[in-house]
Structures are given as C-alpha cells and as structure tokens.
Amino acid sequence: MSYLDLPFDTDTMLAGLKPWIECESPTYDAAAVDRMMDLAAYDLAAVGAEIERIPGRMGFGGSLRARLPHKDFGKPGILVSGHLDTVHPIGTLEKNPWRVEDGRCYGPGIQDMKGGNFVTVEVLRQLALAGIETPLPITVLFTPDEEVGTPSTRELIEMEARKNKYVLVPEPAHHDGSAVTGRFAIARFNVRTYGRPSHAGWALKDGRSAIAAMARKILEIEAMTTEDCTFSVGVIHAGQWVNCVSSSCEAQVLSMAKRQHDLDEGVKRMLALNGEENDVVIEVTRGVTRPVWEPDEGTLAVYETARGIAGELGFDLTHCSAGGGSDGNFTGALGIPTLDSIGVRGAGLHTLNEHIEVDSLVERARLIAGLFLKLK
Incomplete structure (x- = not known):
C-alpha cells in the first residue's frame, strides 16, 4: 500500500480534530496548554509512540516528545516540530x-x-494500521510557546533537530497554498516609559504622562518601517485611574526583516531610543529573536520531493520565503533541511474568523505521508 491508498477519511479526521480545537490553549495559560498536551499525548500513545513529557519552565506549559517504533530507533530521522499554544484567550x-x-x-x-x-x-495512525514502516524513524515534538517567540523551548527544538536528518513543520500553508522554505528574521522589544505622577484634575501640569510619551514614541517607532524592515506595536499596558497622570507605560514591539543585516540595523535603531525626553525616561530592551532562515540545497531538495508528491496528488506545490516567524527559523538557520507550512490550507489565523478548508485535511495528510515514506 502506498500513501496514495491510505484510507484517510474527512469525517473521521474532523471528529478527531474537534476535541483539540475545543481544548483552548493560550500560551500564557500553562495549565490550559498542558491539558492540550494531554490530548495529543493520548492520541500519539494510541498510535504506539513512546511518550515523554518534558516539564515547562519560565512559567510556560510543558512539551511533548513522541518517538515512533522503528528498527533504527534512536538514529537520525525525521523531526516533526509543532506548537500547541495559540494566541486566543x-x-x-x-x-x-x-x-x-x-x-x-x-x-x-x-x-x-x-x-x-x-x-x-x-x-x-494510518501508517501504523497499515503496518507500514517509514524508511527513517520519526520523532514528534510539540512545544508550548511558539506564539510568543519560543523563549522557553528554543534550545530543546534545536537540540532535537540536530539529532535528525530532516525537519517538517506542519504550520498552515501559505496563503497561496505554498510551502515555506525560508523565513524572515524577527526581533521583539519591550519599551517602557517612566513619567511623573500627579492628580489629573488639580495638578495636571505637575505630571509627566508616561502614556502620552509612549503614544508619541509609538508613532516614531512605526514610522521607521521600510520595505526591508518593519516595526509594529501590538501590546500596550498602562494606567489604573483616570484621575491620575500615568507614571509608567509598557509596550511590545515586533520587528521583521528580510535579511539579517536589515534586522541588525533595526535593532540598533530601536536600542538608540533609550534615553529621556521632557522628564520622561524611555527604556528599550531586546526580547527574543528569530534568525533569518535562507533556503539551502538540503531544504530545496526536500521541497522538490514534496513537489513531486503533490504532483502525484494532482496539485502544484510552490514554495516561498515568508514573513511571520516559526520554529522553522531555528532549524533552517542551523542548516538542517527544513520544510515549513505543509499543514492545512485556511485563512484568518490569529483572528475570530480563523478556519481551515476541509478538503485540505486529506490533501495534506497524503502530502505528509508521502514525505514520511520518501525521505531517506
């Protein structure tokens, strides 16, 4: 039996997927992420995988490593790298x-x-039921913190990747259905302004508003955006009482660049914002960073294998370098052949309209099955 003949069934897959979706797992809720890891661990154990639960750290949930039975168990093979945290509260x-x-x-x-x-x-599961052993051993690693830049599990992912020949990342397909063979560099920053509190009613002029200073700084930061390096502010926290001039404000900034040099220059520009203006202190610190991942021969060879499989399935699989980081940034930047965004087709990720195209479930299952069976 080939991957073309495996009996994937859309209704069966939807029934199995539903509990995963109804187990909400926002990154910052470690207990919720761990509940999601429980569901995935059960399903992988039912497949016959050896399950290992890795404790969380830095306030995040734990990770799940599952290794499938194989005659070459423990030797370099295929790593499937995925995250089970979401942005949704x-x-x-x-x-x-x-x-x-x-x-x-x-x-x-x-x-x-x-x-x-x-x-x-x-x-x-279908490969196990059919009694088909893949040419290479397969390891699945599910992690809890990708949506905030993978601060607690980057080393875990990189070490696991180094043990393997290939990395497959079932992130969603690119908006045009293509796979991803490279990703832009990403840096995060924390920006804080420290002002002078006062009563907003009878002593307004005595205060120095951290919120007002941050508002001006946000406009300055986002105005630094170019075609090669972007800056966006996505989170702001400040204030407790409307009748108080705010003494502190915090914001989070995301910068993305097509080349590492552009990101490095962007980092310099952000850190240069440190200082004091109108008696308000501006403090900028650098957060987690994802390196540029540029496709190399190994990655492109895996893509060509995938494209051939897609051709057999009746569709053309294109590829691209993409913005929006993933854990593929880390493995690809290490030089380990990595194919990203081979997961389901859909739209609306990170929004209240998030959905998938149902017919992509079987399509992508056959694509991934083909990769498992053809990569050697």
Missing part, C-alpha cells in the same frame, strides 16, 4: 465556535497550527 471558543460551514471548519487555533499537527498524528 480562554473564551474565544464562544466567539468562534467549532462548526463546519460551506467547506470550512472554524475554531480558535485550527489553522495555526492544531490542524496541521492533528493531520500529522492521523498520518502516523
């Missing part, structure tokens, strides 16, 4: 509930990236 399911409508299936985290992760597990 608990309660999002009420606003974007699980439902199947007009060929689409909705739910928080279904596109990014529970859909692709579940498809991978279903592939392993």
